[in-house]
Amino acid sequence: MTKATAKKVCTTLCPPVDLSGEASWTDFDAPALVGESLRFVSGEPDGNRFRVRYYRDGEQQLKARIWFGPETEGPPGHAHGGSMAAVFDEVLGLAAWAAGYSIVVGNLNVSFRNLLPLQQVVTLESRVISAEGRKIMVHGRICSGETVYAEGECLCITIVKK
Numbered sequence: 001m002t003k004a005t006a007k008k009v010c011t012t013l014c015p016p017v018d019l020s021g022e023a024s025w026t027d028f029d030a031p032a033l034v035g036e037s038l039r040f041v042s043g044e045p046d047g048n049r050f051r052v053r054y055y056r057d058g059e060q061q062l063k064a065r066i067w068f069g070p071e072t073e074g075p076p077g078h079a080h081g082g083s084m085a086a087v088f089d090e091v092l093g094l095a096a097w098a099a100g101y102s103i104v105v106g107n108l109n110v111s112f113r114n115l116l117p118l119q120q121v122v123t124l125e126s127r128v129i130s131a132e133g134r135k136i137m138v139h140g141r142i143c144s145g146e147t148v149y150a151e152g153e154c155l156c157i158t159i160v161k162k
């Protein structure tokens with residue numbers, strides 16, 4: 001590998017981060033519901049890409065505390081848009097499963113509202129908006145306090161057993 005093509009590799013792990021939820025939230029065990037295959041975003045809880053912890057809020061809606069690590073970088077010091085899209089894909093799809101629907105994601109629209117600084121813990125708030133036939137609409141936003149970093153609209157389609 002030449003210097004010009006050398007890929008930046010993180011050799012040390014970042015320190016632990018606090019992903020604790022609010023007092024009214026309860027832990028949500030995603031692998032217990034959908035299996036161990038769902039690990040693209042949440043599969044490395046101590047890694048340098050994403051660190052994710054799932055909860056249900058008092059209304060049973062899925063919430064996630066998420067840390068975007070240095071390996072999600074896009075614009076210098078900030079998260080890659082695709083990393084946020086991947087997070088929406090997993091969390092909003094999982095929110096439909098958590099609501100009782102066996103789905104895959106058919107369509108995902110993401111609006112990027114503010115640059116998201118790396119190594120900050122943010123919250124993904126999801127809400128199942130509607131269920132019409134096989135179409136389950138789930139909305140979500142990645143935020144911290146009053147700041148909304150991105151909004152996602154996810155059309156999930158229930159799986160038909162053949």
Ligand SMILES: CC(C)(COP(=O)(O)OP(=O)(O)OC[C@H]1O[C@@H](n2cnc3c(N)ncnc32)[C@H](O)[C@@H]1OP(=O)(O)O)[C@@H](O)C(=O)NCCC(=O)NCCS
Nearest residue numbers: 093103104105106107108133134135155156157158159160
């Ligand atoms: C989503 C998927 C299951 C739909 O295929 P299908 O079971 O044959 O169902 P249909 O194409 O008949 O679609 C069912 C309904 O959803 C709608 N729909 C499906 N995909 C859609 C999309 N991307 N955008 C908008 N509507 C969509 C269809 O218009 C149809 O609506 P209607 O009943 O009102 O006519 C299939 O396209 C698929 O497997 N896609 C890949 C999914 C994927 O890889 N997701 C990422 C991993 S989870």
Ligand SMILES: CCCCCCCCCC(=O)O
Nearest residue numbers: 034038089090093094103105
């Ligand atoms: C059989 C378990 C499937 C879980 C699917 C949860 C949403 C994943 C979204 C995606 O892969 O694009």
